[in-house]
Amino acid sequence: MHGFLRSLWDEPRPPGMRGPAWWDGVLVVVCASAALAEGALRPGLPWLFLTVAVVTGLAPALLWRRTHPLAVVAAVFGGAAALTLVTGGEAGEMYTTVYFLALPYALVRWGSGRQIVAGSAIVLLSSSVDLVLGAPEAADLVGGVAVLFATGALGAALRYRGRARAREIDRARLLEREHIARELHDTIAHHVSAMAIRAQAGQAVAQTRPEAAVEALEVIESEASRALGEMRTMVRALRRDGPAERAPSPHIGELEELACRSGPGPVVEVEIDGELDELAPAVTAALHRLARESVTNARRHARDVGLIRVRVDADDTSVRLRVGDDGAGGLLRPSAPPGYGLIGMAERAELLGGTCEAAPNPDGGWTVTAVLPRSGAPA
Structure with missing residues (x-):
């Protein structure tokens, strides 16, 4: 119980609060007009002019029920208690005061924990004044308490729903950020790595084989153009002012473009x-990304590598990808944590219901093995 009370006391105000809008003004006009109309149609109401003036004058407080819920509750219920004290409990009850119920709801929906506690105490004190001076019947008392509790429970339910919705949005944003990071690593980083490797090779042979250096520059230009195109596609996909023009998904034939013999x-x-x-298109894209990432890792990290083999085998239910190299030793020391590339590869395969494992070979080199279902859906 103590933990619950402590958590309630420390509860912050929920995000997304907004100031008065045009419909709030309409609500105030409707409530004030209803109070004036009720006063005109009930001439025998005790303390008519004072009661109508108070109920009408408190209606504008509805404008700030979201931004200042505690102050509005204090003003309205305090005003109602003051009216009861001034009239000695003889003031008539107006039907228009039903708009008061919007305030406990707003207090629980938009207030902090401290404001909810303080506002609840104000409502309780105001009701106590009515009990002492007005002496309501038991049925009216029970009904009033039930209605107040129901409005507060509605505010709590919508508050919880809003918080759950905010968590869903945050989770969707996190997943989208992970997806973007994975795409950046699998596409742009691949091209940049290829450019770096070709630039290093071009520098090494520039003096002895100028034609090889020129060939390296041509490859760098091609990779830079492709990287720029994919980056522009991503930027268009992230913009909100229009539909994105997405690049076509990779196809299996593009795997053969990874082959290099000269x-x-x-x-x-x-x-x-x-x-x-x-x-499935998602499986084809994943195979392409996994193969390209594995080849890039072998070129960048493997020592004394001379041959990289990429093999894809398919049967009726799954597709198996194997990328191995003949380098001296693994890509990573046994104690080193996996890099973002390996993590992204495993996540991409897992999302499709498959697996992706990377490990050093007993006789040297490194092998990446991925198994994906043909349908691209988790089993």
């Missing part, structure tokens, strides 16, 4: 076996 760097061999034409 120029600086290791030889890359690509073998594809099995029927791959009817794969």
Whole structure:
């Protein structure tokens, strides 16, 4: 119980509060007009002019029920208690005071924990004045308490729902950020890595083989153009002022573009076996990303690598990707944590219901193995 009270006391105000809007003005006009109309239609109401003036004058407080819920509750229920004290409990009850119920709701919906506690005490004290001077019947008392509790419970329910919705939005944003980070790593980082590798190779052979340096510059230009195009596609996808023009998804044929048998760097061999034409687009894109990331990692991190083999095998239910190299030792020391590339590869495979593992070979080199379902849906 103490923990609950402590958490209630420390509860902050929920986000998303807004100031008065045009419909709040309409609500005030409707409530004030209803109070004036009720006063005109009930001429026998005790303390008519004072009661109508108080109920009408408190209506504008509804404008600030969201931004200042405690102050509004104090003003309205304090005003109602003052009216009861001035009239000795003889003031008539107006039906228009039903708008008072919007204030306990607003207090629980938009107030902090301290404001809820303080506002509840104000409502309790105001009701106590009515009990002492007005002496209401038991049925009216029970009904009034039930209505107040119901309005507060409604505010609490919507408050909880708003908080749950905010958590869902935050989670969606986090997932989207992870997706963007993964796409940046798998696409832009790949091209940048390729440019860095070609630039290093070009510098190494610039003096002895100028034609190889020129070839490296051509590859760098091509990779830079592709990186720029993919970056522009991402920027358009993130903009909110119009529909994004997304680049077409990679296809299996693009895996063969990873093959490389000439120029600086290791030889890359690509073998594809099995029927791959009817794969789900998400699986095709994942295979392409995983293969390209694995080849890039081998080129960047493997020592003394001369050959990188990429093999794709497909059967009726799944597709298996294997990328291995003949480098001296693994990419990472056994005690080193995996990099973002390996984490992203495992996450991409897991989202499709598959697996992706990367480990050093017993005789040297590194092998990445991924198994994905053909449908692209978790089993």
